Amino acid sequence: MDGNSLGAQVAAKWRKKRGSLIMALHEIQGVKGFVPWKDAMDLAVGMGIPLARIYEVLTFYNFFKLDAPGKAVISVCTGTACYLKGNDKVLEEFKKELGIGEGESTPDKMFHLQSVRCVGCCGLAPVCVVNGKTYGRLTPTDVRGILEEWRKKLSEDEEQN
Numbered sequence: 001m002d003g004n005s006l007g008a009q010v011a012a013k014w015r016k017k018r019g020s021l022i023m024a025l026h027e028i029q030g031v032k033g034f035v036p037w038k039d040a041m042d043l044a045v046g047m048g049i050p051l052a053r054i055y056e057v058l059t060f061y062n063f064f065k066l067d068a069p070g071k072a073v074i075s076v077c078t079g080t081a082c083y084l085k086g087n088d089k090v091l092e093e094f095k096k097e098l099g100i101g102e103g104e105s106t107p108d109k110m111f112h113l114q115s116v117r118c119v120g121c122c123g124l125a126p127v128c129v130v131n132g133k134t135y136g137r138l139t140p141t142d143v144r145g146i147l148e149e150w151r152k153k154l155s156e157d158e159e160q161n
């Protein structure tokens, strides 16, 4: 097990709390936009819950997604610290640049945009996370550069495959 995976971190946080599986899965989906197989696996090991049980829960609730809703999932934090430092304006800029709303994906499925609660880096507020990479002390003018970076990265990944 990769001790640093999100699934493992979330498992460590929720392990001792009874009936917390759904909260743990919400937390993973909140950061990544879906529940990747590897995180579900690490969560199972870390929480001592059979993987089959986790998949039962994931497939029972329509809310949970098992596939990435976009190649790059942009999670803009709207927790208190980030909100107070103006992350609503950053979120608006992402919407404008991408031409989509919160919870939506671009037609080419390149980007998915969502707002999430505190991602645990309040010291860097305002923050967004793209596929696990954290960007801190954001201003709306950073948005274009972040999107450029990911467009480049995604097209390089496609060329390699």
Ligand code: FES
Pocket (backbone or CB within 6 Å): 077, 078, 079, 080, 081, 082, 083, 117, 118, 119, 120, 121, 122, 123, 125, 126, 127
């Ligand atoms: S409120 Fe945004 S990281 Fe905590």
